[in-house]
Amino acid sequence: MITYINTAIAWQSLAGNLLKGQEIHHTIFLISVVVAMLIILIALYMIQRAVQTMYRTTFPESWKAEQTKKIEATQQRAEKRKLQWAGLLGLHKLEEEKDLVIENHDFDGIAELDNPIPIWFNFLFYSTIIFGIGYLFSFHVFGWGLNQDQEYVLEVAQAEEARQVYLSQAANLVDETTVTVDSTGALAVAGKAIFSANCAACHGGQGEGGIGPNLTDNHWLHGGKIRDVFKTVKYGIPDKGMVPWEQTLTPGQIAEVSNYILSLRDSKPANPKAPEGIEVTYE
Template structure:
């Protein structure tokens, strides 16, 4: 029984809501109609008191011409694009026509755009400032001076890098290398030599495409610094590549020490001597 009462109460509430919504919509429509009626009544009263005479076709044409004349007299405000490009409206182009003609074609004497003039004078000002800065007051460095400064800085950075114990593997170079007869160095150098050098110098350094490394003759110097430098930078014109990108400085030093250690050995079928005796 209680459930039936609740359902009846819910149905009654829904019907009441619908009626309220319909009444609100009807009220809004009545209000809109009332406003329109008031405007009609106002217009009717106004026309009754002071009627507007109907214009003839001739009068309408005259009014149209007068309106066009007024619009022509009004000065149009230039747009941003017109200001930047220094453009003139079409009705003013007659004042820009030059006297001469080419093949019956007239030429307009348009002014140079403002943005171009700003750039033009800006480059002149920049040029004067550049000249004073670099060639008169010497506040800035010229390119050759910057190059020298960069070279000096690179040299200082290199010294600092090589003096750091952390970079000991790269500390050795063609200027500070010292020949070593340490067994571990020579063993490591021999292993590196065996995987990289035999195609040109033979397995025992006897020389194939490249020169014999066991005799007393050298093409590019037989000192430890010379051998290190030759391996590091290569000899491109002779076909020897540079190894500095594929091997560390320590590895190059080990191979250079091994090459000097095999000097005086007597490998089978050695290549004829090349270069100068040392």
């Protein structure tokens, strides 16, 4: 058995070494290919330069003619771009000013030129007119878009939806160390339905007690503060048959039902169960 294990280990080591060797060979091959490509590119560049030098030396007149032709073509392209730019901006050469002077429109030697409106300004001006017409028909004639009042209503609705999502998420961040009594009573109202669906079977529909203790008096077995009630509902009392509700109810729902349970205090239901536990004094 030991021999078999040693043999297996040896084969695994050999296989690992072979794989490592293949990886090294693969890397060396890739580096070699990259270096070869660089050498080829450098060689091609050197050959091109050598051919140009030979051509310039052998046929100097043709070389000069070609260079002159390239320079002239470059100058023509630059002049063409300059004219196009001047036309777009409505610019004119200084020697053309004499043809643009408006007669009888000079003062102290300062003359007025009849320069046409630049093309870009006309384009911008007519674009605003087209945009204005499109805006008018889209928002005020056909009603394809939302006007300011409609946008306001929509954004308010979206903000309210986002607020509700935030509140629902924030409600579930509560635990037995941070839960507090809701002074508005909203959580207690929401917790009534949860109590009726999950707690009434043991504690009675009015909290008067049944299998479980009475929740309407001031006596508590596991503490009567909001944090105590939250903890009891969340983790349960398995030894006494009360199941933990943390897997069934969200933290927000536990906070709601805890607030509802505290709201049952001194409600004096019919046929209440006898007090159990320690009496708690509330401030």
